[in-house]
Amino acid sequence: MSDTTPTVQFLSLEGELRPTDAAEEFADRLAELTDDDLRSMYRSMQLARHFDAEASNLQRQGQLALWIPSHGQEAAQVGSAMAARAQDHIFPAYREHVVALVRGVDLYEVLRLLRGETHGGWDPTDPANGNVHGYTLVIGAHSLHAVGYAQGLQLDGVVGTGDLERDAAVLCYFGDGATSQGDVSEALVFAASSQAPTVFFVQNNQWAISVPVRVQSPVPLALRPTGFGIPGVRIDGNDPLASYAVTRSFLDDAREARGPRFIEALTYRLGAHTSSDDPTKYRDPEEYAYWVARDPIVRFEKHLRLLGEGDAFFTDVVAEAEEFADRMRRRILTAGSPDPATMFDHVYAEPHPVMTEQKLWLERYEASYAEGVQ
Structure with a gap:
């Protein structure tokens, strides 16, 4: 990082708990996470990573029209998704495969969508899909949908009642490139003016296709929402604990009618923007190596090992992830064509x-x- 913006981080690169000063106000949230929760975080990241690799292969083999990798962004997604409560609504962009997995969406539906077999994949009104709304390939357009839905929650009387098990909020994901879209600025205006219970979660993966974030924004993205009257925080997006703690806190703020919030998750897209992209044409190999050394899965495994997790757990999870990806492949290859x-x-x-x-x-x-x- 080239700037000195305070960043919420709990885990060092070695997996040790070393919270930054900015993390102190969110530290109490970590007590909510059980050992099973931590294992679930790791499991979800591994399943999604293997699924992602298999989907990329399927696209190269002509089984998908397009693929949008999430490789490298698993920690930002898993922590924030686990921070949401069951009644919250999720508005993803098109790269939030880990979020969909955590909330209960059958990832096969993502494959069907990107194969062109369905208009939207899963039914967002089905409780089994965890209130995850459809992927939106029009950059930033869904930010307005998210704020509109949040305003609807206000009208429904499920915001600010004091019952955190009933009150609801909206969690809206998009990338750094979307912050250059007018729709996102309009969404911030409407969210601020109506105090809509919305948490904007920006995965700053450093690149809007081939345009670096430093070209898109001369100031850190976490500072931009302050111009709209919305508090913003930067987190280490490769630290799932930071992602969980801040998102959990901000969603509670939104549910309690304290207004919208904005999170910039500093992460990196280790893969291509989509299967139509060749990142070697515009990325510096040294930059890529810098972020490979900060792989969120490797880092979190180090943390779990420091907590006493043994080889058997990691071996079992990888085996499960491999079987999960293989099952997705078999389902696609035997799917046939839709009517x-x-x-x-x-x-x-x-x-x-x-x-x-x-x-x-x-x-x-x-x-x-x-x-x-x-």
Whole structure:
């Protein structure tokens, strides 16, 4: 890091608990995490990392139209996702595979989405999907959706009642590149003016495709929301404990009607922006090596070993992750093709005459071949 912005960090690179001064006000949140929670964090990161690698292979083999890696950003995602309560709503961008996994989404649905088999993948209204709303490939557009939903929670009377098991908030993810979009600035304006219970979680992975964050923003991203009247904090995004502690605290603030909050998670995209990108064309190999040495999974494994976790646990988790990725591959390879008529389903929330007519036209067109009509 080239600036001196205070950063919340609990774990050293060696996995030791060495909180920075900025971490002190959030330190009490770590007491909420059990040993099982810590093991679950590691497990989710490994499952997502293996899934990510398998999905990249599937795209190269023609099974997916596109893939968007999360390699290197697992800690930021797992800590923040575990910090959310069951009633909270999650608005991801398109790289939040770990978040989806933690909240209960079947990651096969992510593959189906990026294979072009479905408009949106999973049903966000299904409780099994943990209130995770659909991926949004239009950069930053979902930030306005998130704030609008948060305003709806206010109107529903589930904000600021004093019941943290009932009150709800919205957690909205996007990358550093999205902060250059007008939609995000508008979302910050509306969130601040209505005090909507929204936590904006920016994964600053240093690159908006090939444009470095230093070009996008001459000041640290954590300082930018202050111009909108929203408190911002920078965290070490490769430290899952920092991600958990700050997100947990800020979500509670939002639920208790203390207004929106903003988190800049300083991390790094170790893979390509998408499978259409070649990062070797614009990234400095020394910068890449710097961040490889800060791999969040390696770092957290060191922490768990210092806490007494033995080889058997790590061996079992890796084996489970390999089997998980293999199962996803087998599901894709045996999936077949969807019925073309499904392209007309769920375009609108309610039945629409134009979609009905187009669907009937396709049925008539396909039937004409069976009848021998050209």
